[in-house]
Amino acid sequence: MDDAQLIEHTLSSEPVFDGKLLHVRRDEVRLPDGNAAVREWVAHPGAVVIVALLDNGRLLFERQYRYALHRIFLELPAGKIDPNEHPLDTARRELREETGYQARVWHHLGVMHPCIGYSDEKIEIFWAEGLVYVGHERDQGEFLEVIEMRIADALLAVRDGEITDAKTITALMWADKITSGCWSAPE
């Protein structure tokens, strides 16, 4: 099928909510059949997620309360990209701030889009190894617990429903394929 039969064109765009974190826009679009429709979407600065492999063979995980779901989640270290920040710098900063570790070796694995239905968020996936603990520097009001977990155990936690965060599962799939030798680490 020709892409032109799928693409929507912007007719107008307006901000409808400008919050502390969330910025929502409402656009009018022209559909492929010429009709008009409304699209509401979240404008997001982008984020990183980090597969951080300790010398003992375990990955760094975090237990963190996620207010929207009123639950503690088991997830990989992650964070939003600051204005004009290079994603690798975000990854270094978030790993240091949240877990207290610095890494000698970094690889960029790939990207994912967590929420294509209503957000433009893109998450860059990083691999970190050669980890040294230098002490965490959590933001005021940031509460989390750092956990170490083998990849095999994390995969079982996905199967058993203990890990349900899609960014974590997506990054774990990369980690699984790379450590099992199916995929080579890029760069």
Place this chain on the structure above:
Amino acid sequence: MDDAQLIEHTLSSEPVFDGKLLHVRRDEVRLPDGNAAVREWVAHPGAVVIVALLDNGRLLFERQYRYALHRIFLELPAGKIDPNEHPLDTARRELREETGYQARVWHHLGVMHPCIGYSDEKIEIFWAEGLVYVGHERDQGEFLEVIEMRIADALLAVRDGEITDAKTITALMWADKITSGCWSAPE
């Protein structure tokens, strides 16, 4: 760490945007240290994603324009749960509407949360097989192309950055583990 050192408590909650699709709330919360903070989040009805295995060994995929990212995505069939609809009925309905297939065998594989930072969305992951083509019934204004793809090729498309949708990658991980015999299909 005690969960009480992580949990946030709701002090107040108000709707700040009620759109056609998006419903955004702003809550004031009490942090574990007693301080107050603001949480903005999207209230979502929930969704399903479907790993639909054809008798020829390929999975059903869709090419669909995603306005928030101004791009066509390669993704598994999926859709939002209607009010009072059972998720399995959503999965049957969406598969039929979007791809034209009905399935004799359904399994519920698990759940994922695509966007824990700012949405309460939960996606139920279904497996469908014994597929029979009966003709699609797309909604007015729904434009997509159905594609067939082997799981192994879909995994390579993840590695090569052609599939970046996190719900699709997460469901593919389930499909990969089940078809390779690592995990048994539940139920």
